[in-house]
Amino acid sequence: MNRRDVIVSSAALLGGALALTNKAARAADAAPAPGGDVPGAPRAEGYTPVITPNGTALPWRLDRGVKEFHLVAEPLKREFAAGMTVNCWGYNGQTPGPTIEAVEGDRVRVLVTNKLPERTSVHWHGALLPNGMDGVAGLNQPHIEPGETYVYEFTLRQHGTLMYHPHSDEMVQMALGMMGFFIVHPRQRAAVDRDFAIMLHEWSIPPGGATPNPAVMTDFNLFTFNSRVWPGTAPLVAKRGDRVRLRFGNLSMDSHPIHLHGYRFTVTGTEAGTVPPTARFPEATVDVPVGSTRDVELVADEPGDWALHCHKSHHTMNAMSHDLPNMLGVAQGTAEDKVRALLPGYMAMGESGMGSMMDMGRPKNTLPMMSGTGPFGPIEMGGMFTVLKVREGLANYDDPGWYKQPPGTSPRKV
Numbered sequence: 001m002n003r004r005d006v007i008v009s010s011a012a013l014l015g016g017a018l019a020l021t022n023k024a025a026r027a028a029d030a031a032p033a034p035g036g037d038v039p040g041a042p043r044a045e046g047y048t049p050v051i052t053p054n055g056t057a058l059p060w061r062l063d064r065g066v067k068e069f070h071l072v073a074e075p076l077k078r079e080f081a082a083g084m085t086v087n088c089w090g091y092n093g094q095t096p097g098p099t100i101e102a103v104e105g106d107r108v109r110v111l112v113t114n115k116l117p118e119r120t121s122v123h124w125h126g127a128l129l130p131n132g133m134d135g136v137a138g139l140n141q142p143h144i145e146p147g148e149t150y151v152y153e154f155t156l157r158q159h160g161t162l163m164y165h166p167h168s169d170e171m172v173q174m175a176l177g178m179m180g181f182f183i184v185h186p187r188q189r190a191a192v193d194r195d196f197a198i199m200l201h202e203w204s205i206p207p208g209g210a211t212p213n214p215a216v217m218t219d220f221n222l223f224t225f226n227s228r229v230w231p232g233t234a235p236l237v238a239k240r241g242d243r244v245r246l247r248f249g250n251l252s253m254d255s256h257p258i259h260l261h262g263y264r265f266t267v268t269g270t271e272a273g274t275v276p277p278t279a280r281f282p283e284a285t286v287d288v289p290v291g292s293t294r295d296v297e298l299v300a301d302e303p304g305d306w307a308l309h310c311h312k313s314h315h316t317m318n319a320m321s322h323d324l325p326n327m328l329g330v331a332q333g334t335a336e337d338k339v340r341a342l343l344p345g346y347m348a349m350g351e352s353g354m355g356s357m358m359d360m361g362r363p364k365n366t367l368p369m370m371s372g373t374g375p376f377g378p379i380e381m382g383g384m385f386t387v388l389k390v391r392e393g394l395a396n397y398d399d400p401g402w403y404k405q406p407p408g409t410s411p412r413k414v
């Protein structure tokens with residue numbers, strides 16, 4: 001296939017049969033795809049639709065056998081949790097961008113409209129495709145200038161948890177939140193009841209600030225599941241006995257060891273497809289390396305509220321500062337009064353731990369370092385933390401509230 005046949009400039013596009021104004025394309029995005037396909041509902045093709053907690057699926061329409069999607073790259077505001085809104089870049093008003101779902105063998109067409117203040121491109125991370133469709137601006141295609149729309153089109157020759165992200169000023173654009181899942185289901189029916197996709201990311205936003213700093217390489221202070229931090233992360237709800245798949249994607253600058261309490265699971269897939277059953281082994285923590293995806297599967301056979309979080313402990317903190325002196329065990333009683341004379345409101349911190357820091361004052365648009373309240377008090381977490389809620393006999397998958405532990409199954413104070 002000739003690249004020019006399938007990547008066309010905005011001008012050519014607007015003059016051709018595929019002409020779509022941004023406004024019309026947005027309207028098409030908002031409407032259910034023809035043929036009875038409603039995003040988020042089970043599809044005729046037989047796969048369980050992926051749930052993107054705190055996110056959405058990208059609608060598509062069928063155009064003579066081709067699944068057509070439309071991504072609009074644009075600035076947006078994202079609430080990370082109540083009390084903090086961040087100036088991000090993403091797709092269709094969201095970070096991560098809406099999840100693209102298709103089936104192995106599908107021919108897909110993705111229109112990409114650039115409404116950013118700078119040029120961009122989209123790389124289909126992990127996809128097997130013609131070289132011209134790979135999205136590395138300058139190498140495989142021209143940059144998509146502001147105001148232009150490019151069309152990518154290729155046939156899905158694989159299945160797996162793929163991703164998409166820019167390959168043009170990639171450092172800045174990814175630091176601001178430009179990334180999304182591109183999930184390709186296998187042809188045969190998937191054997192899961194609940195299928196969740198969580199994009200891992202990290203950000204550097206100074207206390208009181210609202211714009212991520214793309215120049216930061218290692219010292220991040222906010223760590224997100226689908227661009228939300230605890231307690232803003234949606235719970236994952238399953239019925240007892242459901243087979244659950246958790247998909248994790250990582251386009252941040254660090255690996256994230258994701259730990260699930262109360263369960264064992266096996267890694268069943270990566271961005272390159274299914275892991276052969278003979279290569280699987282049981283784990284309770286899956287390390288998700290940079291530039292990778294990991295699918296894990298389990299049977300939700302133990303009811304409860306089970307923590308799911310990154311096990312790098314700084315990654316479950318919000319607005320974490322890393323340049324503090326270590327005050328553990330340092331008596332600060334008299335120093336506090338002296339400093340307070342110079343700095344009214346000063347609080348000595350860290351002498352016996354930092355748990356109480358969730359109560360301290362802070363600049364506006366800044367979340368407490370540790371946060372969230374559960375049925376037994378403060379949870380003292382932040383960042384990459386959510387809860388898998390497994391319940392008996394659920395009528396639906398709405399948040400069922402906190403788990404009521406059966407008598408005799410809780411620790412006793414003696």
Ligand SMILES: [Cu+2]
Nearest residue numbers: 256310312315
């Ligand atoms: Cu982490």
